[in-house]
Amino acid sequence: MHTVRSGSPFEQLASYSRAARIGDIVAVSGTAALDETGVSLFPGDPAAQTREALMRALEAAAALGARREDVVRTRIYLLAGTEWRGAVEAHGAIFRGVDPANTTLHVAELIPQDCLVEVELDAVASGPVSERASS
Template sequence: MTERITTDDAPRNDNPYSQAVRAGDTLYVSGYGPVDPATSEAVAGDVGAQTEQVLENVDRTVAAAGGSLADIVKTTVYLTDLNDYDAMNDAYRARFAATPPARVCVEVSRLPDDVGIEMDAIAYLGDS
């Protein structure tokens, strides 16, 4: 049994995918770019600022399923420029200071709306 998770607190669009899907105790969060849900526009600033917005979007989606960033066990980070790796890591480290999840980070040629970062996540909600 799966459950589609939706929230107005994170960006939504008309594309054919869910913001997140819960399957048992596991939550699969779709990729988020640095879009402010209030304006539906990408936030200004460097990849550090963009990473902060991405993590806020992920956090809000996990919260809609009853969890928090502490429940995330794996992320995948997509950067359009690996020269932004340190800036992304600084923002990422600030949100996952205690127990960072497993992670993959790859450079991609382009992301929707020409943003510098996108991230998806998997959370374990068995204790939530």
């Protein structure tokens, strides 16, 4: 198995990786739009948080050899009561033409403070693992 870590202290605490690849399957963990100290970016803006989180998830997948076109499933978790339309429009702009399976749902709580959105994605990698990944 190959993995990618973002350097988040939470990854160390919870013993997980931002993304993992086994064979050609790539899974990206719940990803939020946070700065390096864990503070939420774009407070109150679910569309901007979704865009940033998806770009970070795609970057982690790319380190494991998966391109945007390789993504087969996405999940968008929205804090209960968060306006959903901006989040799904951001997803649409990023994945138009790829059209992966998607689940979007409201959840009672997200762990990062002021975080409105977390995303996950799964892909079937078409390329090699980069030097950024560990095995």
